[in-house]
Amino acid sequence: MRHTNGCLLRAMLILLCYNKKTSFASSRKTRDMRGAPVCGIYVGQLHFCTREMDPICATNGKTYSNKCVFCSEKIEKGRFDFSHWGRC
Template identity: 55%
Template structure:
């Protein structure tokens, strides 16, 4: 009886946790390349949120706004590589 009870708990916990992680994973897959034109009128007026963006120049920017400000300031001499730190693979 104890074995059966343990498996019920495992299944219950898995059923509770799985939707939380799967939703975050799917949302991460849906992210698209930043549209920098929306930042052209407010260069460097960015929030301090940490949502790293890696540029093709292998520099990690703290968020999409900071990345786009740098791209526009440098006449698009580099582009978007991926979301996340350039250090992580």
């Protein structure tokens, strides 16, 4: 009886891990399809950015916490571009 319960537990853990990996991968692909943020809306405005976490990786190798922070820095410094959504 113990052997059956152990096998059942392992099978459930494998399914759980598999589902987490596939749902993470599919949500990451969806996020990656958004394309580069449009920074023009931030030109000429005061840059008060929220603290939301929606990371953007820039070509300078730095991760910015969200598009407002990314665009504000890009407008101010201008020496990098959008690489991809997510951490570098």
